[in-house]
Amino acid sequence: xxxxxxxxxxxxxxxxxxxxxxxxxxxxxxxxxxxxxxxxxxxxxxxxxxxxxxxxxxxxxxxxxxxxxxxxxxxxxxxxxxxxxxxxxxxxxxxxxxxxxxxxxxxxxxx
Amino acid sequence: xxxxxxxxxxxxxxxxxxxxxxxxxxxxxxxxxxxxxxxxxxxxxxxxxxxxxxxxxxxxxxxxxxxxxxxxxxxxxxxxxxxxxxxxxxxxxxxxxxxxxxxxxxxxxxxxxxxx
Numbered sequence: 001x002x003x004x005x006x007x008x009x010x011x012x013x014x015x016x017x018x019x020x021x022x023x024x025x026x027x028x029x030x031x032x033x034x035x036x037x038x039x040x041x042x043x044x045x046x047x048x049x050x051x052x053x054x055x056x057x058x059x060x061x062x063x064x065x066x067x068x069x070x071x072x073x074x075x076x077x078x079x080x081x082x083x084x085x086x087x088x089x090x091x092x093x094x095x096x097x098x099x100x101x102x103x104x105x106x107x108x109x110x111x
Numbered sequence: 112x113x114x115x116x117x118x119x120x121x122x123x124x125x126x127x128x129x130x131x132x133x134x135x136x137x138x139x140x141x142x143x144x145x146x147x148x149x150x151x152x153x154x155x156x157x158x159x160x161x162x163x164x165x166x167x168x169x170x171x172x173x174x175x176x177x178x179x180x181x182x183x184x185x186x187x188x189x190x191x192x193x194x195x196x197x198x199x200x201x202x203x204x205x206x207x208x209x210x211x212x213x214x215x216x217x218x219x220x221x222x223x224x225x226x227x
Binding site for chain 1: 143145147152153156160202204206208209215216217218219220223
């Protein structure tokens with residue numbers, strides 16, 4: 001499967017700051033999803049944005065999608081130490097049932 | 112939301128032995144489940160798509176004889192790593208699509224396999 005790229009690969013911020021992660025992908029998509037993974041654990045679904053949407057909010061999360069640039073961003077506002085985790089974007093590509101994951105961003109929020 | 116239960120969470124086995132990992136959908140029926148492998152500090156790579164009542168579809172480069180997938184019921188898919196070797200040590204995660212379509216895909220908690 002062709003994976004997307006995420007940047008940064010690692011991000012360290014102080015509690016209260018905002019964290020922005022970017023994701024690029026390669027193929028046509030039906031939707032793009034963001035997941036969180038705590039170390040050594042399964043993935044938790046955060047938010048889904050459809051290909052015809054440009055921005056979506058959920059609590060402290062804000063996701064944007066630019067299909068012309070094949071890119072998305074995840075913004076976590078007012079970060080907390082508990083937000084420390086790896087974050088992955090994943091695309092549901094046209095004609096493919098499984099998700100294709102980006103390379104991930106490891107976020108460290110310092111208390 | 113939909114819940115997928117994966118067992119065991121952690122297993123250590125000797126080289127040459129086989130290990131079975133189970134993935135159950137607890138409150139919904141999953142005609143399709145997905146098996147991923149994740150190496151340390153890397154992303155998830157799809158290994159195969161498990162189809163209830165039919166053969167699994169494997170990704171290029173994944174040996175079907177080594178990674179046996181069985182999806183005999185609408186709530187259970189199993190992955191058996193046969194003749195395991197140290198290079199098979201990895202984190203294996205199963206997934207199913209949330210039937211409501213609202214929450215994306217739901218994931219098991221993963222299985223940490225260590226082959227010694």
